[in-house]
Amino acid sequence: MSLLSVRDLTVKFAMRDQTVTALDQISFDLGKGERLGIVGESGAGKSITGFSLMNLLSRPGFIDSGSIQFEGEEIAGLPDRKMRSIRGNRMAMIFQDPMVTLNPVLTIGQQMVETLQAHRRLSRADAEQIAIMKLREVYIPSPEERLAQYPHELSGGMRQRIIIAMALLLEPQLIIADEPTTALDVTIQADIMELLLELCTSNMVGLILITHDLGVVSQMTERTLVMYAGRIIEAGKTREIINDPQHPYTQGLINALPQQTLPGHRLKQIPGNMPGLAAIPTGCAFNPRCPYAVDHCRSTRPETVSYASVEVACHEVNRLHNTVLEDESA
Amino acid sequence: MSSMVDTGEPTRLQRIWQSNMAYSFRRNPVAVVSLVIFLIIAVMSLLAPVIAPFDPYDPASIDIMNSEYPPAWVEGSEPEFILGTDDQGRDLWSTILYGTRLSLIIGLCAVGLQAFLGISIGLIAGYIGGRLDNILMRLADIQLSFSTLMVAIIFLAVTQAMFGSETFNQYAIFFLIAVIGVAEWPQYARTVRATVLAEKRKEYVDSARVLGFGAGRIMVRHILPNSLSPIFVISTVQVANAIISEASLSFLGLGMPPSQPSLGSLISSGFDYIFSGSWWITAIPGVVLVVLVLVINLLGDWMRDVLNPKLYKG
Numbered sequence A: 001m002s003l004l005s006v007r008d009l010t011v012k013f014a015m016r017d018q019t020v021t022a023l024d025q026i027s028f029d030l031g032k033g034e035r036l037g038i039v040g041e042s043g044a045g046k047s048i049t050g051f052s053l054m055n056l057l058s059r060p061g062f063i064d065s066g067s068i069q070f071e072g073e074e075i076a077g078l079p080d081r082k083m084r085s086i087r088g089n090r091m092a093m094i095f096q097d098p099m100v101t102l103n104p105v106l107t108i109g110q111q112m113v114e115t116l117q118a119h120r121r122l123s124r125a126d127a128e129q130i131a132i133m134k135l136r137e138v139y140i141p142s143p144e145e146r147l148a149q150y151p152h153e154l155s156g157g158m159r160q161r162i163i164i165a166m167a168l169l170l171e172p173q174l175i176i177a178d179e180p181t182t183a184l185d186v187t188i189q190a191d192i193m194e195l196l197l198e199l200c201t202s203n204m205v206g207l208i209l210i211t212h213d214l215g216v217v218s219q220m221t222e223r224t225l226v227m228y229a230g231r232i233i234e235a236g237k238t239r240e241i242i243n244d245p246q247h248p249y250t251q252g253l254i255n256a257l258p259q260q261t262l263p264g265h266r267l268k269q270i271p272g273n274m275p276g277l278a279a280i281p282t283g284c285a286f287n288p289r290c291p292y293a294v295d296h297c298r299s300t301r302p303e304t305v306s307y308a309s310v311e312v313a314c315h316e317v318n319r320l321h322n323t324v325l326e327d328e329s330a
Numbered sequence B: 001m002s003s004m005v006d007t008g009e010p011t012r013l014q015r016i017w018q019s020n021m022a023y024s025f026r027r028n029p030v031a032v033v034s035l036v037i038f039l040i041i042a043v044m045s046l047l048a049p050v051i052a053p054f055d056p057y058d059p060a061s062i063d064i065m066n067s068e069y070p071p072a073w074v075e076g077s078e079p080e081f082i083l084g085t086d087d088q089g090r091d092l093w094s095t096i097l098y099g100t101r102l103s104l105i106i107g108l109c110a111v112g113l114q115a116f117l118g119i120s121i122g123l124i125a126g127y128i129g130g131r132l133d134n135i136l137m138r139l140a141d142i143q144l145s146f147s148t149l150m151v152a153i154i155f156l157a158v159t160q161a162m163f164g165s166e167t168f169n170q171y172a173i174f175f176l177i178a179v180i181g182v183a184e185w186p187q188y189a190r191t192v193r194a195t196v197l198a199e200k201r202k203e204y205v206d207s208a209r210v211l212g213f214g215a216g217r218i219m220v221r222h223i224l225p226n227s228l229s230p231i232f233v234i235s236t237v238q239v240a241n242a243i244i245s246e247a248s249l250s251f252l253g254l255g256m257p258p259s260q261p262s263l264g265s266l267i268s269s270g271f272d273y274i275f276s277g278s279w280w281i282t283a284i285p286g287v288v289l290v291v292l293v294l295v296i297n298l299l300g301d302w303m304r305d306v307l308n309p310k311l312y313k314g
Helices: A046-053 A080-086 A108-119 A124-137 A156-168 A186-203 A214-220 A238-243 A248-255 A295-299 A317-329 B012-018 B020-026 B029-046 B092-128 B130-145 B148-183 B185-199 B203-210 B215-226 B228-251 B263-271 B280-307
Strands: A004-014 A019-030 A035-039 A061-070 A091-094 A174-178 A206-210 A223-228 A231-237 A305-307 A310-312
Touching: A004 A046, A019 A046, A019 A061, A019 A231, A035 A046, A035 A214, A046 A061, A046 A174, A046 A206, A091 A156, A091 B203, A108 A124, A108 A156, A124 A156, A156 A186, A174 A186, A186 A206, A186 A214, A206 A214, A214 A238, A223 A238, A223 A248, A231 A238, A231 A248, A305 A317, B012 B020, B020 B029, B020 B280, B029 B092, B029 B280, B092 B130, B092 B148, B092 B185, B092 B215, B092 B228, B092 B263, B092 B280, B130 B185, B148 B185, B148 B228, B185 B215, B185 B228, B203 B215, B215 B228, B228 B263, B228 B280, B263 B280
Parallel strands: A035 A206, A035 A223, A091 A174, A174 A206
Antiparallel strands: A004 A019, A004 A061, A223 A231, A231 A310, A305 A310
C-alpha cells in the first residue's frame, strides 16, 4: 500500500469575478519511505500542492475535486478537527525561510514542548527529554542549552536544523519540504540536504521535496514531478528525467542550468514567462513558449502518455525525440 | 566591590537593565521623571489608608465646623490640615489621596476590561476574517460613532434612575468601570486586528498550523505575544483617557458620590465654592489630575517611540 495516493486533485481559487484553476487534475503516488521531488518555476503550483496535501489551503483557495489518500485514509475535505491530529503528527512540513518560521517570542524549548504536548500526553520533563534527543539527531551542539534560547540567538542553518527536528518530533510518516534551503548559504544548503536525506532514509520517512533546484532534486529524490501552470507535465524516475527529459519544458529547464553553458556564453533561458492562472492558454499550456509547438498543440490539451520510461504530457514527444536523434546523427 | 565582578551569566534583572528599552529609558529624562512622578502618585495613593492623617470616609472623624480652612501657607489656616479642608470639613490632603486611589483603580480596571474585550474581539476578527470580521468591525464603527461620554451619560443616568441614588452610589465604582470599559473597546479591537492581519501572514503562523495547533491556541499563544507592542502603547494612553472620562463623569454628578469622592467629584464639589474664595478645593485636586494624566501620556509617548519599528535606529 502506498503511503500517499493523490488522484485527479483539482484546486481552484475563487477570485472576485472568476474562479481560476491552480492545480489541474494532479495524480501521483508516494510509497513508504520514498522521496519525491516536485520541480517547476514559481507559480507552477508546487507550494499549493504541498498545502493541499496538508489541507491548509487558505481562502480563496479550495479543493474542487479529486482525492488524497494518506495511509489508506481519505483526507481531502476532512474536517479541521480531525485534520489537526494528522498535521504535525503523521505529516509534517518544513518551510523555506528558517528566519521567520519559528515564533520569535517563544524559546526553542517552549515551541518543541508545545508541539509534543499538543499531540501526546506527556509531562513537561518528558517532552523536554524527547526534544533534546531530537535536537541531538539533527546534530545541534549542546541541545540542553538551546532549549532556553530564542530563535534570534541562533544562526540560519541552526534554525533550519531545529525546524527539521521539530518536524521529526512526532515521528511523522511524511515530510513535505517546501524549498527548505533556498534562504540558506550554499555550504549550509548541502549540510541541511544531507541531514534531511539521512533522517528520511534511516527512519523510513516519505519526503516530498518542493524546489526549483534540479541539482538538489537529482541528489535527493528517487522520482520527480515536473509541474507547469498547475499540471504535471512530466513524471518519472529522477535519473531518467534529468538524463533524458522528454517534455520540451523540462529540456528547457535543464538546458537553462548554468552548468550547461560554456563560460562567457549567454545562459539558454526559456523565452517568455509562466502564464498567469487567469490566462492559461488553450491546448498545451506551454505552447506559446515551446519551440516545437504546432497547430495541434494550440487547440487540444495533451494527455499524459508513457514514453521512454517516463510519463509525459506532450503531443509531439515522438517527433521531438526523432528530431533530437536526427540532430545527433547528423 | 562585588558588583564589579562579572558573574558571566546575567540574571534576569540585569538582562532587563541592559536591554535596548531600558537603555533608551535611561537616556530619556522626560520618561524617567514621568515614571518617577507616576510611581510616587501611585504608591502614595495606594498607601492612602496608611499615609492619610484622616479617614475621609468616616463621618465620625469629620467635623462640619472645620470646613473651608485654606491650605497651610495661606492666612487663617489650621496647621492640622496641610492642604486645607473642603466644604464638609474633610482634610483635603487625605481626601485627595483616597480620591486619586479611586481614580487610578477605576482607570486601570476600566482599561483592563477594554483590553479584554478589545483584544478578544480584535484577535477573532483579524484571525478568522471574512464575514465575522466585517460584522465585528462594523459594530466597532457604530460604537465609535457614539462619543464615550454620551454613551456613559445615558447609561449612568438610566441606571441611576433605575436603582435609585442610594444603590447607585454604593455600586458607582462598578458602573463606572463597566461603562468606560465597554465604551472604548473598539480602540483596542481595531489596533489588535490590524496587527493580527500583519502577523498572521508570517510563516511562523503557517508552521504552527502545520504542527497541528488549533485556532485558539495559535491566536493566544503565537499571535498575541507578537502583537503586544501596540497594545502596550495604546494601554498607557487609554489609562489616561479612562481617568479623564471618570473625572468628567464624576464632575457631571454621574460618577462617584461626594461621600466617596474621586478626583473628579472632588473638583466638582469644590466648584460651587470657587467664587466664594475657596479655590483650593477645586484647584489642588485639579493639579493632581492634570499631573497624573500628563505623566501617563508622556510615558505613552516614550513607549510609542521606542516600540515603533519605523522609528527604531539600530
